Structure formats: structure tokens, C-alpha cells
Amino acid sequence: MASNALHPQSQSRQRIKFDEHLPVDHRLNTVYRIGAGLMGLFLLAFGVLGLTDNIGFFDTGGNTAVGLNTNGTLSVLSVCVGVLLFVGMVVGGNFASTLNMVLGVLFILNGFLFLGLLDTPQNFLAFRIQNVLFSFVVGLLLMVFGMYGRVSSSLPHDNPYWRARHPDAEAPDEERARPDQVR
Template sequence: MDLDTTRSADPRLAIVHRIGAGLLGLVLVGFGVTSLFVRLPLFDTRGEVVAGLTTNGALGFLSVAIGSLLLCAMVVGGTYSSTVSVLVGAGFIVSGLVNLFLMDTANNILAFSMPNVIFSLVVGIALLTVGMYGRFTGGLPHDNPYRLYRERRRDRRLSGAAR
């Protein structure tokens, strides 16, 4: 799927996509940096509690990396910010569900506990909401860039089928 990059996204949509990705990115980077200052073992399955969540070195590094990706998406903006928010949000939901099953096993390499699972699901839903805002809905206004892109794509398909 190719997005139309010649036309910038609606400024109102871009603000929502950017601010949402940026705020959640800052939260993740803050949590990751705080947990890295504690100098925890990399793959400790018990972890230590930092900011109400259990963490280890691996989760700290992962939080900084994903938070940085969201901050980069905030800087780039437009459809990139929206797409990154949706993909990372889906990843958080999958991670929360997978780690829910791994919590009390030796495979809990990210030291997840129930607050971590809840946090992961909440952040995933928030990122999905921010990323999908103004993009995946039925009642988009006529000047919405995502609607215009879909209409042009549909028109090209129909004109190609009429030949």
C-alpha cells in the first residue's frame, strides 16, 4: 500500500497523531531510563519495581528503544506518525497478552507482572486510538487526506477494470 506523501495530512489530525505518539514515547523513555539507572540484570525473571512496574535490564532497553521510535514518529509526523502508532499499539497489545501467559514461568524474560500487563494493554489501546484517529472511520470529511487517498485508489482500480 502506497500512501500519498505529496499531500500533507490535515493539521488537526497531525496534531493528534504527533502529541499522542510523543507523550506515550516520553512515558516509555522515562520508564526505561529510570529502570536502566537501577542497573538490573539483563534477563532477570523477577525484576525490581520501578514506578509501580516490575522491570529488568531488557525491559529497560526495550522501553527506551520503543519510546525513541515514538518520539521520532512525533518529529516526522503525518501518516508516518499514525502508522507507527498503530503498529506499536498492536505490538503492545500482543505483548501484554503473550506476557500474561508467560508471567509465572521461567520464560518471563521481561519480568512482567500483572501491573505490567495492564500497562501494556492500556498503552496499546491508547496508541491504537491515537493512530487510528481520523483515519479508520466511516464518516470522514471530504477533505480528509486518508479518504482522498482511498477514493483515488478506488477510482484507479475502477478505471483499470473498465478497460
């Protein structure tokens, strides 16, 4: 019960409202947008190239696009996720960050799922090992882009996520910027 000693019941927990603490023009917004845009562009290109080959919707043959195995279902799914990432890029901010993290986790889980389904009749997306590896890489990249500047044990005190987690705390004297200093 040591955690009760650190967090007494009488102290109410405050919900973090990131939207109020993250300005639209914050520099982290650019990272979230670039990550969503780059991954969305590649997935959209992969999906469109896969659809132009007129392959079967659930065909598990050896059709490839950009070096990855594909079928109609995977191509349509790639286009949809690519468009979703482009929407995240346009919206930006916390939406893009959260979208990147969620889709990153889903890509990694998808990689593990289809790693287990390789060479089985249940492999309806026609995955091969290169698709599994691609899914892992895209998942990790999306998670890094989404978590950048948001998750760390040593966030700077001017970070909006640090300020949201510590609303009553002030930045230490050495980190407070004077009005005449430019960062």
C-alpha cells in the same frame, strides 16, 4: 460471486498514496505527534528509571520503576521504543500514524503473550499483571492515536484519507466550503 458484480475485473484498483494527499500541516498531524510523544516520553522515563537501579539484565526479581516490574532487558527495550516514538513525533504525518498503529498492535500482542507467560521461567522480561495491563492500555492508546481521523465509516469529505479513497468523487454540496466560510 456478488462481489464480482460490484467490482468488475476490467476496473483496475488504484493504490492509495497517502503521502500525496496528506499535507504536512494537516490538523490530524498534531494528534499523531502528540500520541507518539506522550507514549514515547513515558516509556523513555520508565526505561531510564529502570536502568538507574543497576538491576540484572535478565533478573526476574521484584525490581520496580514507576509501579511496574522491570529488569535490564525491559528497560533497554522501553528506551528503544520510547526513542522510536520520539522519532515518529519529529517526523509526524503518516509515518507517526502508522508507527502508532503498528506499535499499538505489538503492545497488545505483547500483553497477551506475557499474560500467558506470567509465573513461568520463560517470563524473561519480568512481567507481572500490572505490566500486562499497562501493555494493553498503551497499545490501545497508541492505536487510537494512530487511527484517529484515518479509520471510520463516516469520515468527513474534506479528510485527506476520504479523498484518497474516493479520488473521483466530489464532496456533497452541503459539505463544500465556500471561500468566504471559515471552519
